Amino acid sequence: MERCSLVFFIYTLCTVFASEPSCPVLSRYDYEEKILERVIRNELVLQTTLQSIRETNEKVIAELHALQEEKVKINAVLEIIERKQTYIETYSASTLTNLSKALLEIQERSNRIDNDTIGMIHTS
Numbered sequence: 001m002e003r004c005s006l007v008f009f010i011y012t013l014c015t016v017f018a019s020e021p022s023c024p025v026l027s028r029y030d031y032e033e034k035i036l037e038r039v040i041r042n043e044l045v046l047q048t049t050l051q052s053i054r055e056t057n058e059k060v061i062a063e064l065h066a067l068q069e070e071k072v073k074i075n076a077v078l079e080i081i082e083r084k085q086t087y088i089e090t091y092s093a094s095t096l097t098n099l100s101k102a103l104l105e106i107q108e109r110s111n112r113i114d115n116d117t118i119g120m121i122h123t124s
């Protein structure tokens with residue numbers, strides 16, 4: 001009974017001088033409470049950081065998917081451009097060939113008209 005009241009006395013003293021670091025029982029309790037608080041605070045910060053990392057990771061993956069889709073679209077457009085270029089080159093070459101053939105034919109017909117006219121003049 002006497003021991004119990006002594007503990008109570010020390011506890012009361014410690015409560016009164018709670019701010020005193022010299023109070024060994026309470027300051028130890030205070031210290032542990034502060035450490036616990038810090039651990040909890042750090043855990044919260046860690047959780048927030050992890051959540052942020054997870055969100056960033058998801059965003060990066062989404063961006064990569066979007067980039068992949070863009071790449072596919074760009075490749076399709078590039079293929080179309082390439083095909084058109086090949087077609088235009090072939091068509092241009094063919095047109096040039098046909099045009100020079102047509103020009104040669106016109107020249108030949110023109111010469112024939114000249115020859116025929118000259119022949120007509122000579123025979124008449």
Ligand SMILES: *[C@@H]1O[C@H](CO)[C@@H](O)[C@H](O)[C@H]1NC(C)=O
Pocket residue numbers: 091094095098
């Ligand atoms: C050139 O002439 C060929 C033969 O007549 C024809 O098949 C081809 O389509 C022509 N090219 C163009 C560009 O018109």
Ligand SMILES: *[C@@H]1O[C@H](CO)[C@@H](O)[C@H](O)[C@H]1NC(C)=O
Pocket residue numbers: 108109111112115
């Ligand atoms: C026209 O006459 C010239 C000279 O007489 C000849 O060289 C040429 O081949 C002739 N052209 C045609 C289309 O008959």
